[in-house]
Amino acid sequence: MSEAKAPSRFTVLALLFVVYTFNFIDRQIVGILATPIKADLGLTDTQLGLLGGFAFAIFYTSLGVPIAWLADRWSRTWVMTIALAVWSGCTALCGLAGNYLQLFLGRVGVGVGEAGGVAPAYSLISDYFPPRERARALAIYSLGIPVGSAAGIALGGLVASLVDWRAAFIAVGLAGVLVAPVFRFLVREPRRGQLDASPTEAAAPISLSSIIRMLTAKPSFWLVSLGAASSSIMSYGAFFWLPSFLVRSYDLSLREASLFYAAILLIGGVLGVWLGGLLADKLGARNRAAFAAVPAIGFAIAAPCYALALLSPSPIAAFFLLLLPTAFGLAWLGPVIAAVQHLAPAQARSTASALFLFINNLIGLGLGSTLIGLISDELTARFAEESLRYSILAGAGFYVIAAILLALAAGFLPRDWQD
Numbered sequence: 001m002s003e004a005k006a007p008s009r010f011t012v013l014a015l016l017f018v019v020y021t022f023n024f025i026d027r028q029i030v031g032i033l034a035t036p037i038k039a040d041l042g043l044t045d046t047q048l049g050l051l052g053g054f055a056f057a058i059f060y061t062s063l064g065v066p067i068a069w070l071a072d073r074w075s076r077t078w079v080m081t082i083a084l085a086v087w088s089g090c091t092a093l094c095g096l097a098g099n100y101l102q103l104f105l106g107r108v109g110v111g112v113g114e115a116g117g118v119a120p121a122y123s124l125i126s127d128y129f130p131p132r133e134r135a136r137a138l139a140i141y142s143l144g145i146p147v148g149s150a151a152g153i154a155l156g157g158l159v160a161s162l163v164d165w166r167a168a169f170i171a172v173g174l175a176g177v178l179v180a181p182v183f184r185f186l187v188r189e190p191r192r193g194q195l196d197a198s199p200t201e202a203a204a205p206i207s208l209s210s211i212i213r214m215l216t217a218k219p220s221f222w223l224v225s226l227g228a229a230s231s232s233i234m235s236y237g238a239f240f241w242l243p244s245f246l247v248r249s250y251d252l253s254l255r256e257a258s259l260f261y262a263a264i265l266l267i268g269g270v271l272g273v274w275l276g277g278l279l280a281d282k283l284g285a286r287n288r289a290a291f292a293a294v295p296a297i298g299f300a301i302a303a304p305c306y307a308l309a310l311l312s313p314s315p316i317a318a319f320f321l322l323l324l325p326t327a328f329g330l331a332w333l334g335p336v337i338a339a340v341q342h343l344a345p346a347q348a349r350s351t352a353s354a355l356f357l358f359i360n361n362l363i364g365l366g367l368g369s370t371l372i373g374l375i376s377d378e379l380t381a382r383f384a385e386e387s388l389r390y391s392i393l394a395g396a397g398f399y400v401i402a403a404i405l406l407a408l409a410a411g412f413l414p415r416d417w418q419d
Contacts, residue, residue, distance in 0.1 A: 009128040012187055013137060016121050017144050019084055019183055022176040023117050024148025026091040026110055027056065029156040029172060031240040031369075032258045033165040035247055040165065041100055045380075045388075049240070049373025055104045057366035060111035061358050068119040068354030069208050072347060076120035081184040087113025088176025095169030119353035126341045126349055127190040132285065134341060139277020139334030146269020146330060149239055150262040157243070157258020192346050206348045214344060215352060220412040221343050224292060224336050225359040227405030231299055232364020233371065233398040234306075235329055239265075240369035241376075241392055242322075248385045250315040260315070264322045272298070272327030277334025284335070288417050289410040291339040295332030296406035302328035303399040310393045329399065332406070342417050371395070 030037070034048045071079045090109030097103035121141065129137040152172065159168040206214075215221045246257040276294055283290035302325040309321035337353070344352035375391035383390055 008188075012128055013125065013140060015183055015187055016124065016141050017147075018179065019080060019117065020121065020141055020144025021148035021151065022084065022088065022172075022179060023114055024145050025152035025155070025172050026087055026176060027114065027152070028149040028239050029091070029152035029168060030094075030107065032153040032156040032243045032254070032261075033160055033168060034240070034244050035254055036160055036165040037103070041103070043100060045373040045376045046370070047100060047373075049370035051104060051107050051369075054366055054370055055107035056111040056114075057361055058111060059108055060115050061362040061366065063112060063115035064119060064354040064357050064361070065208070065351065067116040068350040071116070071120040071123065071350040073205055075189050076124050076350065077184060077187045077189050079116045079120050080187075081180050083113050083116030084183065085113070085177055085180040087111075087117065088173050088180065089113075090173070091176065092170045092173025095166040095173070097166075119350045119357055122337060122341060122353040123192075123346075123349040124187075124190065126346070127192055131342070132281065135280040135284065135291070135334045135338035136277045138337045138341075139273050139280075142273050142277075142330075142333035142337065143270055145333065146265045146273060146326075150265040150269070153243060153258050153265065154262035157254050157262075161253070161255040161258075206345070206351075208351065211344060211348045211351050212355065214348075215355060218343055218412070218416040220292070220339070220409050220416040221356070223405050223409035223412065224339060225356050226363075227292075227295070227299075227402045227409060228332060228336055228356070229360045229363035230398045230405060231295075231329065231332060231402035232360055233368045234395045236365050236368035237372040237395045238306075238329075238392060241372050241388060245310075245388045245392060246315070249389050250318070252315065260319065264319060264326055268323040268326030269330050272330040273333050275327075276331030277338075279331075280335035280338060284338075288339075288342075288414045291335040292406045292409040292413050294335050296403045296410065298328040298331035299399045299403035299406065301325075303396050303403070306396040306399070307393060310389055310396075325396075325399075332402075336406075339413060339417075345418065368395070 030051050037043065038048055067079060087110045090106055090113055093109065094103055094106035097106055125137050125141055126134060155172060156168045159171055243257045243261050246252045246260055247254065252260060276298065279294050280291050305321065305325040309318050309325065312318040312321055340353055340356045341349055372391045372395050375394055376387045379387035379390055
């Protein structure tokens, strides 16, 4: 394709958004199904946390970099198509699990597939949208996180309450399998770097070791990666455990909790992700430090808001209070992802994104749900059913760490930026 025409680029962005939505439906559905799974298989909170974190993250993080390296040399659209089919198929297989080990392995398979689903998409978007619009385009793509999480929680809770938790896994998994060939048929591979100031289509591929040396020499890469990872400990932990918290602490039914939290994610998440990207593009045009400063401010506001929400005695008050930290806690997606695209040349963007995701997900996804589940188990003797309330509250402290790291990154980002 010689150029990215205006109508087609928005169609491509919409399809990438749909795929990312399925990514998070399959990733987060286990959170709303935790209560019936725990009762059916007799699991502890720590075991449930491993299903939402370590089981998924173990191969998701380790395979992300080599798959992205392949995507920088081969068709990114084919990589994403295969990835979608694999993770959706493994989600469906989770519904056939007869014990904890089988369910754990099914979640490992979901992580294997999703390892190829995100970094190539970042690179594709950067070749469909010019630099001045990338944070907003990546923010629109990242809306798949709140929309997919909300859909997974709402659909999972509905199907589980009408049938059982196994049917929920099978239904959403098969739906993703059907989308895979449609995506491959409609999305074309663009010319790499075609919208950059210095197009790099003819540039030779860069070795993995060279990319690693390039990025590790930039302080901003480490600071934005570790900042995002710190925030993700809380975000992934909250996504996984808040539905169970609503059931245990407010005595909501599974269906009520699923609709309750799905609405929070949809309203707060969409608003936060979109505004984060919009502000970064507007402010970043004058000062590139804004791509880190906007998320830093968001995290600083999100931490105390979570404390107010979690300590609220009323589910109605908790609903409105949770909207704020959900929005501010997800505002980093467009700005930080856009910044990472400008820390490496076009022919290395998939790999650079994968290295960023490796750090973010190894720490955030790997530890988030497991750490909060472990703390909950430790607090059960003292707080009983309320232990989850205080374990999630402890996790909000990671937003403070994230705010500090992103504030530091703002000082280095203009120097490390690559057009």
